[in-house]
Amino acid sequence: MPTATFRIWRGDITGGKFCDYRTDVAEGMVVLDAIHRVQAEQVPDLAVRWNCKAGKCGSCSAEVNGMPRLMCMTRMNQLPIDAPITVEPMRAFPLIKDLVTDVSSNYRAKQRITPFKPRPPDAADGTWRMAQEDVDRIQEFRKCIECFLCQDVCHVLREHRLHEQFIGPRLLVHVAALEMHPLDIESRAEELRTVHGVGYCNITKCCTKVCPESITITDNAIIPLKERVVDECYDPLTKLFRIFRPARAPEAPG
Amino acid sequence: MAEYQTHEHDVLVIGAGGAGLRAAIEASAAGVSVGLICKSLLGKAHTVMAEGGVAAALANVDERDGWQVHFADTMRGGQYVNNWRMAELHAKEAPGGVHELEAWGALFDRTSDGRILQRHFGGHKYPRLAHVGDRTGLEMIRTLQDHAIHRGITVYMEHTILTLLEDGERVVGAFGYDSERGFFHLFHARAVVLTTGGIGRAYKITSNSWEYTGDGQALAYHAGAELVDMEFVQFHPTGMVWPPSVCGILVTEGVRGEGGVLRNKEGRRFMFDDIPELYRQQTADSEEEGWRYTQGDRDARRPPELLTRDHVARCIVREIKAGRGSPHGGVYLDISWIKGKLPSAAERIKKKLPSMYHQFKQLADIDITAEPMEVGPTTHYMMGGVRVDAESQMSTTPGLFAAGECAAGLHGANRLGGNSLSDLLVFGKRAGAYAARFATAHGFGQVRTDQVETAARRALAAFDGDGRPGGAESPYRVQHDLQELMQNRVGIVRREDEMVHARDGIARLRERATRVRVEGNRQYNAGWHTALVLDNLLTVSEAITCAALERRESRGAHFREDHPGKDASAGAFNLVVRKGPDDEMQVRRQPIPEMRPDLKRIVEEMK
Known part of the structure; x- marks a missing residue:
């Protein structure tokens, strides 16, 4: 059986380093299998987050040979095993231990987004009618498994650490799903600009490239949201109209 | 003395999959304070894995459907040892549960007149499963999660409960630890709801993740509550068998619902060889009739691939043992054959079964639109669990409730596909409501420090x-x-x-x-x-x-x-398991109460 060397990041908030572990590579194996094998045979307290092992829950995100990946969907035969395979935690988030990071900022950001609110039911029995094509339009966004790999590569979060000012691609996809939901009647344009920091995104499309669900994040979600913000907040006619209206609640700082 | 942080909630929900989230939402709607404990991050629980759909007699696709038919199907599937009152409540309340989800933002596939579309599934007489492609569970858990986070529920992510705390007969809280630091936490509560899911990790080949270690069942057992139906473990007939690292990962029954067929290595549709008496009337005579059924012909009967899971799993084992299996110890599941029937088959498969297409392509290098899959049985679901009252979901221990997979009764000896998602909606809601009611009527009990000390000491012993x-x-x-x-x-x-x-x-x-x-x-x-x-x-x-x-x-x-x-x-x-006075495991026979005459009539009429 061939073997491979895994260069795994080990450490916690106080610091850490890469450590090498050799393990067997069986047919069809994925990186997460190798990590589990190392854990069961060599480093019982190695910290790794995982659940479904089928690419559906988005728990086992990490950087494999420098690429943000789901470890459960990264097959060993896609990686050269003549050199050590590096496995390290997502660098955009604070480290907890080894391969596990603190992704709680994403959960906090979601809580700040105005929730779904449907129009009144269409039928007397309290149900709605929707066309399949209207549903299809946002299915792409609803496929998101919240692996946060898009957040990991977003330079606004990764380099500039603006987790509290910018909700990031995952949550912009969430807002897009709400805004384009056939039943939703809320408008989130103002909060996108003032609270969620949509303006920070400068469309480098790194997020789209790493999405394991192949969601066209930038083109289908973020750009339409930016256009919506422009239409609703910066349209000259609307602006003029606003000037002649009594002031409303003060805006949150941008 | 152990060090721990103390938290206080009227209702503590342990487990944050579909049932837990639904219970937490319902309890908080009743105006009580709710704590929700997840072993993983929020939204990662096993509910995300559910693929096929949620069973509810909406009658959108076939108006002949109704709660009575759903009830009869569930009882027949469970071989009549189900808790019939639960089966009745479930069939009646599932449609409401699905509509509630839609009101919270879930998007199901639609019929041509804009209503919720329903698909065929094993053991269901009419197309009954509301679905979103083959990722219905993700849609449901995300909807519940996104709704719950705005309801003032305190969520404890990556916390694990070690023991329930008792005050006399009653459960008054729980003691556990967090993964991040390994610190201990004491949760003091007026009522506790167990929604911890299944036991799949007791087996080698399973579709379940690391979390499914029977926590709820074991916690309840040690707190003196009764378990029931523990002999009934569902082996899903179709799990992946190759490569070894993915062995056990689920292949949705939706593949068969869309026309997929099972063949042995000789190419024979072996499911036609053994059709149980109970289902003979409802099963197709020919391959042609089976195909017409999957394509919506209302006069056709279902193909034998859509018989109940227990039966299909056993037929597969029979073929493998007889040496008629596939090279890696499974049988073939083929959806690609529909190319000969439909002009745009490949597109249809990708549209209807996107995550299956993805899963095989990425993990096994197999294009399911062009070649058959190799599949075999995998440990999937626990019919047994905490014995609960049908209406309130309270266990035999006061103040302790259970819902979803970790509770028992609804499914009897075998669960029908799609009934787990409706189970968690109906009984998650009931457990939350009745736990809130219990919490309002009772004070916080007394926590025994000796129990906490023992739990902490035992937890650290391994170091x-x-x-x-x-x-x-x-x-x-x-x-x-x-x-x-x-x-x-x-x-x-x-x-x-x-x-x-x-x-x-x-x-x-x-x-x-x-x-x-x-x-x-x-x-x-x-x-x-x-x-x-x-x-x-x-x-x-x-x-x-x-x-x-x-x-x-x-x-x-x-x-x-x-x-x-x-x-x-x-x-x-039913068989009831409980802890005896000397900590020994006791099993006793619990007579099933006589079914109400009106329900008996329904069962007879639908036989």
Whole structure:
């Protein structure tokens, strides 16, 4: 059986380093299998987050040979095993231990987004009618498994650490799903600009490239949201109209 | 003295999959304070894995459907040992549960007139499963999660409960720890709801993630509550078998619902070879009729691939044992054959089964639109669990409720596909509502410090395991050996001598578990975690084995090679497992109450 060397990041908030572990590579194996094998045979307290092992829950995100990946969907035969395979935690988030990071900022950001609110039911029995094509339009966004790999590569979060000012691609996809939901009647344009920091995104499309669900994040979600913000907040006619209206609640700082 | 942080909630919900989220939402709607504990991050629970759909008699696709038909289907699927009152409530309330989800933002596929579309599934007479492609579970858990986070519920992510706290008869809280730091936490509550899911990790081949270690069942058992139907473990007929690293990962029944067929290595549709009497009237005579059924022909009867899961799993095992299996020890599941029937078959498969397409392409290098898949049975679902009152979901221990997979009753001897998602909506909601009501009527009980101290001491014992007689054990090793034992001795086909062997084996593993030693510190320590759930796995494994030994007949998911027939007298009772006065496991027969005459009439009419 061939073997491979895994260069795994080990450490916690106080610091850490890469450590090498050799393990067997069986047919069809994925990186997460190798990590589990190392854990069961060599480093019982190695910290790794995982659940479904089928690419559906988005728990086992990490950087494999420098690429943000789901470890459960990264097959060993896609990686050269003549050199050590590096496995390290997502660098955009604070480290907890080894391969596990603190992704709680994403959960906090979601809580700040105005929730779904449907129009009144269409039928007397309290149900709605929707066309399949209207549903299809946002299915792409609803496929998101919240692996946060898009957040990991977003330079606004990764380099500039603006987790509290910018909700990031995952949550912009969430807002897009709400805004384009056939039943939703809320408008989130103002909060996108003032609270969620949509303006920070400068469309480098790194997020789209790493999405394991192949969601066209930038083109289908973020750009339409930016256009919506422009239409609703910066349209000259609307602006003029606003000037002649009594002031409303003060805006949150941008 | 152990150090711990104390939290106080009117209702504490343990487990944050679909049932837990639904219970938490309902309890908080009743105006009480709610704490929600997830073993993982929020939204990662096993509900995300559910693919096919949620069963509810909406009658959008076939107006002949109704709660009565759904009720009769559920009872027939469960071989009539279900809690019939639960089956009735479930059939009546599932449509409301689905509509509620839609009002919270869930988007299901639509009919041409804009209503919720429904698909065929095994054991359901009419197309009944509301779905979103093959990722219905994700849609449901995300909807519940996104709704719950705005309801003032306190969420404890990556926390694990070690024990329930008792005050006399009553449960008054729980004690556990967080993964991130390994600190202890005491949750003081007026009512506790268990929604911890299943037991799949007691077996080697399973579709379940690491979380499904029978925590709720074991916690309830140790708190004096009764378990029921523990002999009924569902082996889903179609899990992946190759490559080894993905063995057990689920292949949705939706593949067969869309026209996929099972063949052995000789190319034979072996499911036509054995059709149970109970289903003969409803099953297609020819391959052609089966195909027409999957394409919506209302006069056609279902193909035998869509018989109940217990039966399909056994037929697959039969083919494999007879040497007619595929190269990697499975059989073939083929959806690509529909190319000959439909012009745009490949597109249709990708549209209807996108995640299956993705899963096989990425993990096995197989294009399911062009070639057959290899599949075999995988441990999937626990019909048994905490014995609860049908209306309130309260266990036999006051203040302790259970819902979803960790509760029992609805599914009897075998669950129909799609009934788990409706189960968690209907009974998650009920458990939340009744727990809130209990919390309003009762004060906080008294926490016994000795119980907390014992739990903390036991939890830390694995760190100082040096010098124990017999030498140190690895938690991974013990867990692995238990999985092998259960897989080989208490699996799909069971026999008395093998199960006696398993029972002795479990006792030996229990002894080894006391010698488990873990390394490192308490922070995010996977080895420590594995050690701490060993007791739960051992408890549920023992309960499964004891109940399976006691049921000397074959019924639903429980198949005894030494008692291959169904025994009418055994259909009159459920098996109840509880902890005896000397900590020994007791099994007793609990007569099933006489079914209400109106329900009996429905069952007779639909036979």
